[in-house]
Amino acid sequence: MAQYEVVSEYNEMSLRSDHDVDSTKLEAILMYDTVLLADQLWTAPADGANFKAGDIWAHIISVNHVKKNGWVAVKHLGEVYCTYRDAASPAPAQAQTQTTTESVSKPLSDSQVGGVVTVRRWGDPELFALDGISTATIKVGNFQEVPLFHTLKDKPTHGEFNAITCFQELGKAEMDFLKKIQPDDSKAYGFNLKQKMGWLVGAPDVRPPIRIYWSEKVTWDDPNLKAFRFGTIVFGGQKVLVETDAAGHKMEYSFVGKYRGKEKSESIPFYKIVGMRKSEIGRPVPELLQEGKIQICTTASRGGNFEDRYTETLKGVVYHPVWSPLDYPSNYGNALYLAKGFCL
Numbered sequence: 001m002a003q004y005e006v007v008s009e010y011n012e013m014s015l016r017s018d019h020d021v022d023s024t025k026l027e028a029i030l031m032y033d034t035v036l037l038a039d040q041l042w043t044a045p046a047d048g049a050n051f052k053a054g055d056i057w058a059h060i061i062s063v064n065h066v067k068k069n070g071w072v073a074v075k076h077l078g079e080v081y082c083t084y085r086d087a088a089s090p091a092p093a094q095a096q097t098q099t100t101t102e103s104v105s106k107p108l109s110d111s112q113v114g115g116v117v118t119v120r121r122w123g124d125p126e127l128f129a130l131d132g133i134s135t136a137t138i139k140v141g142n143f144q145e146v147p148l149f150h151t152l153k154d155k156p157t158h159g160e161f162n163a164i165t166c167f168q169e170l171g172k173a174e175m176d177f178l179k180k181i182q183p184d185d186s187k188a189y190g191f192n193l194k195q196k197m198g199w200l201v202g203a204p205d206v207r208p209p210i211r212i213y214w215s216e217k218v219t220w221d222d223p224n225l226k227a228f229r230f231g232t233i234v235f236g237g238q239k240v241l242v243e244t245d246a247a248g249h250k251m252e253y254s255f256v257g258k259y260r261g262k263e264k265s266e267s268i269p270f271y272k273i274v275g276m277r278k279s280e281i282g283r284p285v286p287e288l289l290q291e292g293k294i295q296i297c298t299t300a301s302r303g304g305n306f307e308d309r310y311t312e313t314l315k316g317v318v319y320h321p322v323w324s325p326l327d328y329p330s331n332y333g334n335a336l337y338l339a340k341g342f343c344l
Contacts (some may be wrong), residue, residue, distance in 0.1 A: 006036040006074065008082040008281055013205045014219060015070035019057035021050050026070045029063060036072065037062040038084070052078050054188055069192055069266035078189050080312055115244040116292040117271060117343040119146050121236040122300040123308030130341050131161075132261025135302035143212055144236030144298040144310070145341055149270060150332040158256045158265075159337075163231035164208055168328045174321075175220060177281050178213075181294070181319045189316035197221070199315050200297070201228065211318070212297070230323060232336055234273075234295065237310055240322055242271035255338060270337035275324035286318060294321050 017024040019042045029036075038058035044051040056074040061067065074082045095279040120127035122144050128134055135141055151159040152168050160166075178199060186192050201220040202211035213220075215228040234240050243251045250271055259263040276293035297318040298307045325336045 003060060003067055004038040004041065004084045004086060006038050006060070006072065006082050006084045008036075008072070013072050013081070015068060017070060019051075019059075019071045019073075021069070021073070021076065029072075033131045036060045036068075036082075041074070041084070042071070051064040051076065054078075057111070058082070058084060078313055079224070114240075115241050115248070115250060116275065117242055117250070117338070118239055119234050119236050119338070120342055120344055121298075121308070121310050123310070124236075126260065127236070127342060130259045130261050130339065134308055135300050141299060141301040143233075144300050145212065145231075145233040146236050146338075148232040148234060148259070148273065149255065149257060149268075149337040149339060150232065151335070151337075153332060160257055161260055163212075163233045166209050166232045166276060166330050166332055167229040168232060168323050168325070168330050170213075170230060170323065170328060172225060173281070174323070174328075175225060175228060178321070181285050181321075183317050183319070185316045189313055191316040193198060194221070196315050197320050198320065200320070232330055234322065234338060235298045235320070236300070237298045237312075238295035239292035240295070240343075241274040242338060243274055252340065255337070259339070259341075269340040271327060271340060271343070273322065273336045273338055275322040275326075275328075275336075278327040289319075292322065294319050296320075305307075 013029045015026045015029055017026055035103060036058070037060065038062050040059045042057045042059070042072070044053055046053045055076055055078070057071045058074050059072055060072055072082065074080070074084060077103055098290065122128075131146065145163060147161040147163045148166075149161050151157070151161050178200070182193055182196050184193075197220055200211060200213050202209045202214040202253040203219060204215045204217055206214070209231065212233060213228055213230050215225060218225050220228065245251055253270045253272060254267050255270060257268050259268070274293075276288060280288065280293065285294055289296075296312050297320050299311045299314045301311055301314070302309065325334045330336060
């Protein structure tokens with residue numbers, strides 16, 4: 001009898017004869033948000049040759065009503081491949097090894113939270129056709145950065161995608177908040193706060209910036225820090241809150257611009273970013289995450305014969321607010337837009 005529903009957003013999962021990547025591969029399951037039924041979970045009790053303590057595998061008994069008998073990785077070497085929940089319960093289950101309540105699973109669907117959209121991941125063919133970015137083209141793993149759009153001051157019907165020349169200026173209170181929301185999951189993933197922040201915030205003397213944030217004049221941990229900047233992006237695979245009308249319908253805007261993956265400018269439909277307001281600093285992270293006001297910093301990795309592998313835990317779980325342009329305007333104004341084509 002099925003006890004768990006297992007969901008993966010990878011395009012393919014391997015069904016194996018045992019809870020080990022060296023065991024026989026029974027078949028490749030082509031899937032996207034396909035529900036696998038499992039009757040048991042196996043959790044690694046300690047580090048081993050092909051697993052870390054706390055890794056989770058699920059024993060699959062059915063895929064789309066077809067009987068199966070094999071194992072898939074839910075969490076392998078600390079990386080989350082699937083989420084799962086009790087088959088008889090509408091509430092998503094938490095992975096047994098999580099050290100905080102801020103889960104990497106998605107407890108609410110977009111239809112359950114008005115105005116929330118999900119950003120396409122690197123490797124998504126529609127995103128690639130428009131944005132043209134992949135680990136295969138840049139030849140290195142990277143943040144799953146998906147650029148936001150801003151209008152031009154001298155021509156407000158036109159604009160551009162840019163995450164460096166367009167930035168939001170933040171201060172010490174925002175740096176303190178950014179540090180405060182990072183979960184202490186070093187036992188599970190091996191990365192402390194200093195390592196997470198060093199991954200997020202670039203040094204003041206590196207230009208152009210190679211991190212999503214970069215400090216001005218002093219490093220992020222200097223008590224004299226007064227300002228730092230954020231390049232205007234959102235993360236692939238994550239939720240974002242966008243503007244809706246009184247009936248709860250997502251409002252669309254059109255501007256002329258050029259996608260990074262295309263040669264010519266065109267009229268592009270957009271959603272307007274809402275983001276986290278300054279008054280919401282201090283609200284529980286799980287609530288802000290569900291509402292699309294905080295995101296997990298996702299990455300795209302490469303190696304062997306794969307590209308654009310989606311990862312939520314490269315440095316452990318790292319959180320990042322979607323800063324509201326109303327409270328944190330960019331150097332181009334108090335509005336930022338997300339291309340509708342970048343959303344699922």
